[in-house]
Amino acid sequence: MTETKKQKLSKPKKTLVLNAFTNGTLYSQIPGIWRHPNDKTSTHTELSYWTQLAKTAERGKLNSIFIADTLTYFDVYKGPNNPGPSLEVGINAPKLDPSIPISAMASVTESIGFGITFSTVSEHPYLLARRLATLDHLTQGRLGWNIVASYLPSVGRQLLNGGELLAHEDRYAQTQEYLEIVYKLLLSSWREDALIKDKSRGVYVDSSRVRNIEHDGKFFKLNGASITSIIPQGFPVIIQAGTSKQGKEFAAKNAEIIFVGSGNNLSQSGESIKEIRQLAQNYGRDPYSIKFLVSAAPILGKTHQEAIDKWEDYSSYANPEGSQIMFSSQSGINLDKYEWDEPFGQEVGKNNASIGLTKNTLNSTTKTTSRRKIFENSKEYTKLLVGTGEEVANIIEEWVELYDIDGFNFSQSVFPESLEDIVEILIPELQKRGLFWYDYPVPNGTFRENLYQQKDHSFLPKDHPGYQYRWTKDESREDFENKLKDEGIL
Template structure:
């Protein structure tokens, strides 16, 4: 089926509620965390934009693409560049038309997140030309064995001097299961989180509990490079993995990379509350955003005893900026000329597992249970009953990445007003800025929007800790290199001064108490109807 093209911005459907007018407040403004959303691929989440002569994203194969971006973002005092990734091709859309049940054509012809490189490869080059920019990397817990992956994380954190964050995902693409899980099927949503929890705990143990902080001694007198009494096996035995350890790497600058998580299903919220330091919350419905943030903070504080200030919440938007409103609108109208609705529907099917080709163009979609990004489907349907969602509206919205609305099209002053209103209404701590055109969108953000945000006191003018770690600059606190002491897994760190026997005794007590507490929390949440 060929979908109708979008010819003018008035045809564009935005699935959002009006932004409330920003209230004047006397409270001191917080400094936002500002990230750039990149993609490991030649295409991006604006399918079809590769056709524009202004878009240079096809140069992703060149190292200069990445180093020039890193320098631009550090010039704009961005906290980090977040590199999204999906391990395989989005091929669920129109799958019924093929004998195999999956269809590669819509993603390939529209340039939707394919082809792509491995996301961590350019990071060391980006780090070499910057001093403060952090790097948030998406790695799935089904992509490789946790023992091997822990070394990958450690290497990156060493070579960047502690500027790595791990965006923990469990993967949602059926095509990923076919490639990596002996043909699939993709495990059920909640079971994926169970496996993810075990995977992450193994990586915690390998990076925090294998080598004492001072295990590498360079002791010429004893002729010890590393002290064998300060290295131990983790001996993990679980449902999915048996990993004896120890890790093959020495302790890393941050102890453990900054923990990032996305996903606000009930399982996702629970995982974020126990683990995450930065949470990406999705959607343009401010009530849902506010509730997601409140739910995770409640769980973090009341169930896990965490400081609510130690979890930062960001959402993704794509601003279209101009020196005048008319100039910004012209840019957006030009973007609409190149959208690819087939690619957009392939993207939506990849996110959710829902094949929109099974619906009529203006047929309203009611709640459909998804084994993909469940929170996305819930927020579009079950949690937002007043919103009419059709195949047309979903395709048009997804065609521009699902993160642009008319309120983010305008002058720096207009866009900044909306951003401030969102922060005041929801409690957000910052934003992931995505791009419609590479590198034009990022240049506009750095040259137009960031100065306006700095003038308002919500964007940093200098890095909090010059030459610091990713965690130090996110918290804005020199010396906050390691997981905060209130983090539920801080006690896995083998600190100086503890013998192997003493540490192992502490670990036994910690693990027993953590497991009992977690089981109690699960029981309480089920009784409360929250899980």
């Protein structure tokens, strides 16, 4: 046996982190699929859509349902400020506030987590801290927060008093400050044993164990105590997905789960993983405590031919405008100005949009890229994982080995069919290979306990910057405040 083969065999396999990816809209990897007879994404306005999603994903023992959110319209294409194309194709609109169905999903499940996107421009950090606390309480510790800074110009116009988003670099500075306020509210305002419920004295909360947070920063000011009690996980699992230079720094410092790209830009994703693990190490964190996920959209069949037939059927519903609408908003470039084969690469990176998402779609910012290439990329993406459970698992296993990937966000093409296929065809094959668990390691546990496969691991790990904000039951107020002063937090 060769040395590399021996090394490969002796390396323990990773237990993958697997999510079902969705959005508060008629979400599919294939824009226009809502016309397919089996597709039920247009029922996302009914609670049963969400409870079915949750039950199916938990049947497959997935780590979490991840819910993306971008708040406002994709309206750069044929714009600016034109919601028409997005509404007609049914892409990213109409849309719901996706945090609301989480309670309903939690009520029909026991162990699956819920990763939800909240932007740091959507509301004051005090309100978001209360919202996160509410959701972590009601799910009994199954919440994750995907921290985004927003990139759509429509967010500026519609949410920021008609103004503009901060410049890209400042968005991350604002986001770091926002996160620190939420750390303070959820971890430093209440001592972890403040809620005493002492019936004999008639005292519900020991108020000497609750302190005001005084924050006077560049972007926010706040003075007062958190209104919510300590939550089951202390702090939700932290998720992040920006892969610009600033995005990588922010993620390396704070995130526990990081989304780096997708199946059609794997070598770029592999480079990001390597770079962010190194950055995390520079911040004193265990680089392998961070789980890196890439997006993938498997289309599965019981036979190879069945999978191919499904792909051909699904892709015949793809509306080519969809990829143009999406990319225009992510890149900030109105593709409608260009002919189908006209290069537009010279415009890439010259505005305030998402750097990471633009790079992910283009794979490289070549000057020769065109609208046709954008459409072809989106089609190629749906073709990457088409096959039987065995065939798709072979590819996944190879990607994991080659690029040091820890898991996947599985998007669906047709709902609920694609998710059912993942659960019934792909998951059993991954289980058979030792790449996925047969059951949650901590049934009824928290999101973080299952993420790290360890009971009583509900709080952030010791080497995480959020750890030092926690007011533990052994610390007097004075000792705690002195500690915060020493650490430069107070």
